[in-house]
Amino acid sequence: MIVDAHLDIAWNAIADGRGFLGPPAPRYLISRPALSAAGVGLVCATIYTAPALAKRAMRTRFVYENAHEAHIMGVAEVNYYRSCELRLIRDARELASYVRGWRRGQIAAVLLMEGADPIETPSQLGAWTDMGVRIIGPAWSRTRYSGGTRAPGGLTELGVQLLKAMRRKRVILDISHMADQAVADSFEMWRGPIMSSHSNARAIVPGDRQITDATAAEVARRGGILGISFYPNHLRKSGVTTLDDVVRHALHLARAAGGPEHVGLGTDLDGGIDSRYGPIHDLRELRELPRKLRRHFSARQAEGIMGANWIDFLGRALPAPTESRRASSR
Numbered sequence: 001m002i003v004d005a006h007l008d009i010a011w012n013a014i015a016d017g018r019g020f021l022g023p024p025a026p027r028y029l030i031s032r033p034a035l036s037a038a039g040v041g042l043v044c045a046t047i048y049t050a051p052a053l054a055k056r057a058m059r060t061r062f063v064y065e066n067a068h069e070a071h072i073m074g075v076a077e078v079n080y081y082r083s084c085e086l087r088l089i090r091d092a093r094e095l096a097s098y099v100r101g102w103r104r105g106q107i108a109a110v111l112l113m114e115g116a117d118p119i120e121t122p123s124q125l126g127a128w129t130d131m132g133v134r135i136i137g138p139a140w141s142r143t144r145y146s147g148g149t150r151a152p153g154g155l156t157e158l159g160v161q162l163l164k165a166m167r168r169k170r171v172i173l174d175i176s177h178m179a180d181q182a183v184a185d186s187f188e189m190w191r192g193p194i195m196s197s198h199s200n201a202r203a204i205v206p207g208d209r210q211i212t213d214a215t216a217a218e219v220a221r222r223g224g225i226l227g228i229s230f231y232p233n234h235l236r237k238s239g240v241t242t243l244d245d246v247v248r249h250a251l252h253l254a255r256a257a258g259g260p261e262h263v264g265l266g267t268d269l270d271g272g273i274d275s276r277y278g279p280i281h282d283l284r285e286l287r288e289l290p291r292k293l294r295r296h297f298s299a300r301q302a303e304g305i306m307g308a309n310w311i312d313f314l315g316r317a318l319p320a321p322t323e324s325r326r327a328s329s330r
């Protein structure tokens with residue numbers, strides 16, 4: 001089973017009219033039939049909301065000016081996933097039974113909130129875990145909780161409260177998009193499961209959107225995992241991207257993390273990529289990746305990177321069924 005830890009499915013459907021249930025829109029690769037055909041069985045489906053100042057927001061009016069608007073948009077995205085009857089994985093037992101019974105063609109999702117502004121106050125986190133949110137990345141650009149991409153800064157006071165509430169509710173921390181200071185602040189206070197859903201190696205592509213080798217090593221030391229993004233600007237500084245770029249980041253991050261069991265995919269293939277410029281032009285090309293990974297990794301390690309590593313991590317990091325009930329009660 002291939003696992004993709006970062007897809008902005010609901011945002012694309014609501015903000016851009018790229019529905020999930022039919023074939024992919026032109027120059028776009030993601031949809032339920034496309035994922036099924038490619039052998040993807042589990043995704044982290046995001047609740048991504050764009051602040052009104054974001055550049056990508058120029059193309060859409062689906063943007064927020066304040067936390068309340070972000071909240072409404074986030075709920076709309078959860079409802080979109082419901083309308084698609086996308087099966088949500090809420091705890092470790094549900095994950096295990098889904099993986100055991102999985103047949104090609106089936107898709108399930110773990111809900112990941114990218115940018116935490118839809119959570120109006122940390123005390124409302126329970127409403128989101130009730131809706132199925134199991135992973136939160138506090139930042140995108142800067143949010144009320146954290147410094148973010150090209151917006152330096154640490155965790156805010158509200159951010160510290162949010163992380164405490166996340167720990168109580170057994171939510172996983174996603175450091176992708178967090179500014180360096182916010183990552184450092186998180187390492188200092190966070191004792192729960194940690195991951196980076198879609199960030200590549202800064203040693204290959206400079207810039208604060210990518211993670212340093214030291215961050216990769218620290219996430220790995222805590223049992224976490226690093227998802228490789230297929231976003232062209234995250235794969236290389238310039239020029240045409242191919243799956244070889246994906247392999248290059250996998251190899252680098254595996255070395256930095258101390259082993260390939262800490263590496264997976266978080267393609268972000270629908271994060272605003274025009275598929276003409278991405279490393280694949282049809283999702284079925286994902287199947288060529290294991291063969292390329294085999295140049296550097298064993299068959300088992302390549303299988304791990306394609307999906308098994310995420311399944312292992314989520315099996316450890318998702319709440320147990322009893323904890324999940326706790327996560328879901330206010």
Ligand SMILES: [Zn+2]
Nearest residue numbers: 114198268271
């Ligand atoms: Zn992102």
